[in-house]
Structures are given as structure tokens and as C-alpha cells.
Amino acid sequence: MLHTRYHGPLHAWIRHCGVHDDARAADLCQDTWVRLVNHRRRFDAKMKWRTWAFHVAKNLAKNEGRRLQRRFVTPEGDFRMKDEETVQVRSAVSSSLPEEMMRERQLSARLETVLAELTSEQRTIFTLRFLEGRSNQEASSLLDIPLSALKAKAKRVRLKVLGEMQPLLEDRS
Known part of the structure; x- marks a missing residue:
């Protein structure tokens, strides 16, 4: 019942x-x-x-x-403190990490830089669509913009981010 x-x-x-x-x-x-x-x-x-x-x-x-x-927290989040001990630990860990982990750290840092260069609206669209995995319809409703406009903006921001990340992604292969 x-x-x-x-x-x-x-x-x-x-x-x-x-x-x-x-x-x-x-x-x-x-x-x-x-x-x-x-x-x-x-x-x-x-x-x-x-x-x-x-x-x-x-x-x-x-x-x-x-x-x-x-x-969605990056590994760098643990190393934001500036005290000397943290810097020493970071240095020791960085030198001992396997190449793939260093690569992921580089990609993460580059993505953070690229996202910081986006406008607030572009960053919001990228986050909703590509990090949170929301549908175009959901993002359109949340941002209160027409679906067709959201699709166009999402495509532009995706291409912009991929364009900026491409050099690092090509080095991977």
C-alpha cells in the first residue's frame, strides 16, 4: 500500500x-x-x-x-598545500611515478588550464555535458536556453577543448 x-x-x-x-x-x-x-x-x-x-x-x-x-577530483588536489614538507613529498612521488601516471597528471593539468580559459557559460556547458554526462535536454533545461542553441554551443566548446588538448593526445599514441 x-x-x-x-x-x-x-x-x-x-x-x-x-x-x-x-x-x-x-x-x-x-x-x-x-x-x-x-x-x-x-x-x-x-x-x-x-x-x-x-x-x-x-x-x-x-x-x-x-x-x-x-x-571528478584531480590527483593534484592533494598537493595544493604550500608547506615545505608537502613540496618534498610531491617531488619524491613525482620522480617515482610511472610514465603513464605522469602523463595523466599532464593531461589533467592541461585540461584544468583549458577550462580556465573558457567563458563561464562554456565551462558550465562543458561540465554538464561532458564531465557530468547530462543529456542535451537536461543541460538545456538547467541553463534555460533552447535545445538547438545548447547543441551548437556544446559542439563548439567540445571542438575548442579537443583542439587545445590535441597535442598532448597525439603524443600518447
């Missing part, structure tokens, strides 16, 4: 909380139901069940957002 009544609203709530991939939102909705059943003894009867269920769903959606943010 509860599942029939609240499955759709919970799924919509998870999407509203920032999970834009429909399949992932469906997975998180299922995870919500599993948690609700497994932790049913924790439910406080003084509260509304709906509030509790939506709170659990919101927390799962927030965790998913954090997981995605961690996925």
Missing part, C-alpha cells in the same frame, strides 16, 4: 534533489525502500511516515551528489 502510494513521489523527489540520471534515481528510490524496511524500528510514531521517508531519500540523493563530486 505505501509502496504504491509513495513510489512515484519518492522517485520524483530524488530527481528534484539533484539526481538527474533516471536510472540512478530509480536505484536510489529502491535503496530508499530497502532502508525504510530495514530500519522500520527506528521510525518515531510521533512523526509522519511521509516526512521520514522523504528525509531518507534526500540523504541518499545528497550522498550520491557527494560521490559524484569525489569522482
